Amino acid sequence: MLSALLVMLEIAVVLGAVLGFAAIKFRVEGNPMVDKIDAILPQTQCGQCGFPGCKPYATAIANGEADINLCPPGGEEGIHKLADLLGRDFVPYGGDIAPKPKSVAFIDENDCIGCTLCTQACPVDAIVGAAKQMHTIIAAECTGCELCVAPCPVDIISMIPIKETLTTWKWKYPIYALSPVK
């Protein structure tokens, strides 16, 4: 009887030690879910979700503080992916949130006064310029977040939708008539 108890106790102690060791040794820094969600988000850093960037939104989703349908640049596909990852149901966009066509910002360089406000607003450092010098967008790096549009004191930044070219053209989903079954 006593020996049995001792054996059980010993097993409990050993297993407890193993678990305790594993908890310290294999400790995961941060929430791994955040990174997984962040990998799905489009990284436009536009803040249209109401969070100051994609990572904060990912954190909010992971903590259950935000819904998965708040990211317009991610498109419905993004919502599908998030739903898959989190094991939730697909939710369509709510309210006034709607995906826009992909665009890049454009600065009318003739009228730029060199105030540097747009450079400060750009989350991905895609605007080149210095104080009292003309500014311009590096189109290849622009995520189309529109954060530079509002701060411009002379209203010369516009969003230009990206046109489809021969190299970005996609084959369309086949549409054809099915013959009715008699």
Place this chain on the structure above:
Amino acid sequence: MRQLFKFHGGVHPPTHKEQSSQSPIAQAVLPSRLVVPLYQHIGNRAKPAVEVGQRVRKGQIIGMPEGSLSSAVHAPTSGTVAAIDMQQVAHASGMDDLCVTLIPDGQEEWIKREGMDYLSINKADIRFVLRMAGVVGLGGATFPSDQKLRPGKHKIKTVVLNGAECEPYITCDDLLMRERAEEIIQGAEIIRYMLDAEEVLIGIEDNKPEAIAAMRLAVNARPRSASADRMEVIAVPTLYPGGGAKQLIRVLTGIEVAAGVRSTDLGAQCFNVGTAYSIYRAIAHGEPLISRIVTVTGNVAQARNFEVLFGTPAHELVSQAAPLPDTNGYLMGGPMMGIRLPSEQVGIIKATNCIIAMSDVLFPPAPPALPCIRCTRCAEACPAELQPQELYWFAKAKNFDKARKYNLFDCIECGACSYVCPSHIPLVQYYRFAKSEIWDQESNQKAADAARVRHEYHEFREEREKREKAEKLAERDRAAQAAKAQKAAAPPTLPPAGEVANVSPCAAPADADPENTMQLKIQRAIEQAKLQAATTTPKNTEQLTPEQRAQIAAIEARRAHIHELASTSVEASSAMLVEANTEVKSQPPTQSPQE
């Protein structure tokens, strides 16, 4: 007799080749204008190298290659550049792309051409010559040949020369082999030399006996001494798509190229016979790639092969083969893999091996598709050993990850599956759709990853700048403190009159910690300000007229009232403000003549 191997699946569509293979290659008539696209190859679009109005000679570069994977584009004849603009090109999208429009002057005045002996120059130079001569794969993929001739990690044992030409209707390689076998063989020699290969295997489908005979003759006619290497013409069984690179390599060498592996990793490299011919012309004669053999067939009275300058409008070429009146469109390429030309105005490009005039009799509209019955006939026909019915399922459901897991990217879009499908489902369209969606997703993912890195760096930079600023301030503060401490330690000089700080009891000790000294400083500043406020009196408040005093009193009263209201509610206060404003306006403006 060489042992041949088999690839999986394959189909036997009617070949229709005899229609165009009866007459020799004809030189196409010089068209009224040439519309030459600058993007005719895989890689980067060539950059315009001429200006509008400029006169160019035949073979002059009009598009410079840009980046490592690109190729030059040349003026197909002498003439004047009429425009460099966006025009519709021969592409499935029917979209516009940058083209150079050339008006020929009919003089065919060549640039200076210099041939060279390939054995006397180094291989890098040969590759450069080919790049500047615009030589690309003419089998349909238009991959720049200089890139294919670079020495890779793996030794190339076998060069496969592809003369299979498996697709129905097309006979351009057949005729080229019949008429220009010697030049093809010399091109093959250059390829073999460049890759240091041991053998050259020339695969030709056995439905082209004339081509096989001509090529065998040319191979045997080579000077024996020149090569200990082996070069062999091999007749392969006619089976579509036996002309696919992987399939032909499989048949000739038995090498099975697995998913995600390149044939070069396994020691085999495949070139089209037309490519070998243009490599020879470029090296031995200094002639850039400005024309190719194009089969014009289908619903025409005189189907045959033409040597066509790039940029020749499709309708000007087809008119030379007398199209029949019921022609209702043109296919570029064969009936299995070709695309419908978006218009008959578009120019012939390097990828154009065949133009087929279509009619409802030749190509009846596809019967309406029926649901997939999972008969797996497509899987039996698939030369890439895929499961087309599964891929169709996934592509239709837009389940791209799954489609990819089922090796969608091994699909060569040969159309064998659609050909055998009893339900007439346009399977290849689904695969093309899925592929381009996946490519798009990939490029979006790449852009997102780049943006993430840039954003993280942006945040890191902002953080660093903030830190540096704070450090700088602290540094300055410390220096000032040190200076002051020094001053305090030194025998006190006469303090400036009126400085209260020095007489106040809270003089900072020299070794006080910075936070403490900061608070002391603030304290001192506040005291000084109070003292100043007490000593100074408002200046211009005496000698006011009674009206002015009344006005001040009214303003003070209003201000007090507003303060009171502001704490209750925003709306109320703003309304009050409006009221107050109107009050001010209603008052008669009083002027003070003094000042």
